[in-house]
Each structure stands twice: as C-alpha cells, then as structure tokens.
Amino acid sequence: MLNVVIVLGIIILVGLLILGTIWYSRMKNFKPTENRLAQQRKLNSDLDFSGFAYNFQGDYFYSQLNCWQREMGYCRLYDEGAPFFNMIIDCEPVSFCYGGKRWLIELWKGQYGITTGAEIGVYNTTREDLDTEKFKGTFYEKVSDNELLQMAFVLRKNGKVLLRRQGFHWWLTGFKLGEFSEPSDLAMDAQIFFPNYDMCGAFVMALQNLGYRNHEFSVHGNKVEIHYRKPHTPKPISRNPVNETIVQQENEKNCMLYNAITGKYSHTLDKLEYLKTAMSELYDVFIHSLYAKGLYEAFDWIIEIIHNSNPPKSELCPMPKPKLKPCQKNMCPHPCKICRNSYHFQEHPKETFEVMPYPGLCPPDCKKYNNVNIDNKGEC
Numbered sequence: 001m002l003n004v005v006i007v008l009g010i011i012i013l014v015g016l017l018i019l020g021t022i023w024y025s026r027m028k029n030f031k032p033t034e035n036r037l038a039q040q041r042k043l044n045s046d047l048d049f050s051g052f053a054y055n056f057q058g059d060y061f062y063s064q065l066n067c068w069q070r071e072m073g074y075c076r077l078y079d080e081g082a083p084f085f086n087m088i089i090d091c092e093p094v095s096f097c098y099g100g101k102r103w104l105i106e107l108w109k110g111q112y113g114i115t116t117g118a119e120i121g122v123y124n125t126t127r128e129d130l131d132t133e134k135f136k137g138t139f140y141e142k143v144s145d146n147e148l149l150q151m152a153f154v155l156r157k158n159g160k161v162l163l164r165r166q167g168f169h170w171w172l173t174g175f176k177l178g179e180f181s182e183p184s185d186l187a188m189d190a191q192i193f194f195p196n197y198d199m200c201g202a203f204v205m206a207l208q209n210l211g212y213r214n215h216e217f218s219v220h221g222n223k224v225e226i227h228y229r230k231p232h233t234p235k236p237i238s239r240n241p242v243n244e245t246i247v248q249q250e251n252e253k254n255c256m257l258y259n260a261i262t263g264k265y266s267h268t269l270d271k272l273e274y275l276k277t278a279m280s281e282l283y284d285v286f287i288h289s290l291y292a293k294g295l296y297e298a299f300d301w302i303i304e305i306i307h308n309s310n311p312p313k314s315e316l317c318p319m320p321k322p323k324l325k326p327c328q329k330n331m332c333p334h335p336c337k338i339c340r341n342s343y344h345f346q347e348h349p350k351e352t353f354e355v356m357p358y359p360g361l362c363p364p365d366c367k368k369y370n371n372v373n374i375d376n377k378g379e380c
Helices: 002-028 036-050 068-072 076-085 197-210 241-261 268-278 280-290 293-297 300-307 343-347
Strands: 052-055 060-063 087-098 101-112 115-125 149-157 160-169 171-177 186-193 217-220 223-228
Touching: 036 052, 036 268, 036 280, 060 115, 060 160, 076 087, 076 241, 076 293, 087 197, 087 241, 101 186, 101 197, 101 223, 115 149, 115 160, 115 186, 149 171, 160 171, 197 217, 197 223, 241 268, 268 280
Parallel strands: none
Antiparallel strands: 052 060, 060 171, 087 101, 101 115, 115 171, 149 160, 149 186, 186 223, 217 223
16 A cells, blocks of 8 residues: 555656646746737737726726626625625715616725726616515616716825726726735726716715715816715625725735736736746636626626516606706806705805806796896796
8 A cells, every 4th residue: 555655656746847847848938929919919819708908008907898797787786795706895886866867876996806996887777676585776777878978087006196097988997917905095086077067966966965075076067076085985794894804815915926926027918928828727717807707697696687577667766857948148147046056056156157167047946046037937
C-alpha cells in the first residue's frame, strides 16, 4: 500500500513539474499585443455576452445600450441581493410621477467585486405594484428608446478622479478594475438632462422630498446636477455591518490578488491579456463576475410574473391634462402656482416670472398675485 502511495505521489509531482515547465516556457516568451485597438477588440469580443465593454482611453468597463440587462427592469430586491454577489454599494432611488408613469432614477456607487464603480439607471412603469408572497412593491420596467436621457457623471475617490462617463442612455455605468474602495470614500457628481420643465421639476421635488439640500444639487434650465456622497435613503437590510465587513474583506483580498498576479504590467489590457494566457480559468472567473448574472438569475421568478401577466394600470400617476394656452409675452409678471411651489422660487421669491426658467403657463387655479388678475381659463 505504501508503495502505491509513493508511486502516485511521484506521478503527481512529475505532472506538476511538466505543467510548471510548460507554463514557464509559455510565459517566458509572452509579450502583450502592442496595438491597443486590437487588444480592445479581443477583450470586447470575450465580453460581448456579458453586456459590457471596455474603453481603453478611459480605462474603464461600461454597460452597452442594448445589453441583456435592459430586459430585467428594476425592483428593490436587486439592491437587497447585491451584497450576496460581492457588491457593497450606496443606493439612491429617486421615484417620481411624470407623463402618467411612475419613474425611477437611481444612483449607485461603491465596490462591485474587484471593481470600483458607479451607475445611473432610468426606469418607469404604468403597472400596479406587485403583491406576491415573495415580493410586495413596485417593479419598474425598461424605458423605450424615446425615453433615454442624456446623462453624465464623474466618480472621485478621496478627491481624485477615477473615471468620467457621459452618454444618451438608460443605464450609464463605469467600473475601474482592480480598484478597492469603501463607498464612503467615493463621491459622484452626476448630471441629468431632462426633455422638459415638467419632468425636471418632478425629479427636483423628489430630490427635495428625500432630504437633498441646496449644496447637494442645482438646477440649470432642464439640467439637474447632483453631488452624491452620502445617500439619503436607508441602506438595504442585507447590507448590515457583519455582511459588509465579510464581503469587503473578500473584495479587498481579490483586488490584491489580481494586482499581485498582473503587477508586471501597468495597463489593464496588458494585465488581462497576460491573465488570459497564464491563468485562463482565473480570466474566465473575472469575465463572468463582471456582470453578476447570478444576481438576476436569483430573481427570474419575478421576471416571469411581469412577462406572463397583464396587471391593471396604476392609478397613482394619472395622465396629465392637456397644456393650457400660454400667456402672452410680458403679460404674466408673476410666478404661477407651479412656479411658486418650485425650488427656484422658494430660494428667490422676489424674482418675476419673466426671468424664471419656466414656461409662461398660467394654471387654471392661479389666483390674483402681485396685483395681476387671472381668469378661470388660465389666461391673463
């Protein structure tokens, strides 16, 4: 019996030596591809199924416009499930009504496995809330191409810029590979351009209702700028101190491992090309972990409910009435009711309507204000 064990041990040792020799020979002659565009094409080919791509100029990974995740919509269970897939992230869901739909624009920033990153997502729905044994709440669906928004953000870590993103999108994202961060170390300066005043105003009021103050956001026409450092909404229940500590320790260890293995190279494309050649299994693990498909697979049941049912439309956001006839120029030297309730007027109550960045509409319920009479048709 002892002889058999010895023989097996020798065979295993010889096998390891042979594999080690082959690996050393292969890596001794390894040289990264000099053409960055060619490297990027190869990497993005490997990433295509994931819904993500890599940009070598900004050195970040990002979600594609028509990735498969677009069909998955959003509900708060996704945020609750994130820590179980090595994602410790600050979440800021901003919900509001516009155009007869319930909208959600959510901001995220934090640690996504072995990447540090940020996201802005846009969703809406006309459906009633779900009421099942597993989930009770709003499920937001994908927006149409006509509802995409122009967005941008800059992600900073302790004041240093990590990445910049901009685009016409429903899910604007950016992720820095091998970077470990605590969410509290990150600040996200986001810009969202809305198609009109009504949608912009609804979003701004939702921000205010969450507790955002003047120093945390600003409005420029139909553009809203948000300085997102600390979320105003409660953390997901699953992101408790114990879970967060365990997950972040593993994330930090994996980032250190990645950087140690690829430390010979400074550029992400060279690092990943080396990793694919030297340790293809580890490379595959990275590719599959980037998009956390397991998170969505865990909630396949809710997608089936949405796609296989036709629930009644929600009455929470009725369609707006047709727009009223605008007042003639210089005939409304006052802010109408919708303007008086706005963030801008509350901050600048003495400004006249003519210099305020809002359409010159006089709603029917506007009453005498600043000695100007409004009739019941909303005209001056």
